[in-house]
Amino acid sequence: MLSDLVTTWGPMVVAATWGSIILQVAFPLMLLTRPTRLIGLLGILSFPIGIGVLMGLPWFSLTMIAIDSIFIRDRTWARLSSGTRRRWDQAQTAPPRPAGVEV
Secondary structure (H helix, E strand, O other), rough: OOHHHHHHOOOHHHHHHHHHHEEEEEEEEOOOOOOHHHHHHHHHHHHHHHHHHHHHOOHHHHHHHHHHHHHHHHHHHHHHHHHHHHHHHHHHHHOOOOOOOOO
16 A cells, blocks of 8 residues: 555656666765765665565565665774664663653
8 A cells, every 4th residue: 555655646756766766876976975975875775675665575675775784884883883782771771750751
């Protein structure tokens, strides 16, 4: 049903198709500088997420995300890991909130 909703309007399909072609062709050039690298990686990772959600192919999508993750530097993985670990530890040691209190 979600796939039908997304593909119903023709101009959006055309724009998404051309946008994906341009992103795929420009991706190698986008890896040259940091700001465009981040945009390129987010764009490239959106393809397998869309495939997994709209086509129902989760294992293919996870495989493609793992392959695309090769372009992320080891420093970035280390920062992501330490930040996640720090937030996890903070959440474990935080006092419980009283019932009915929204954050």
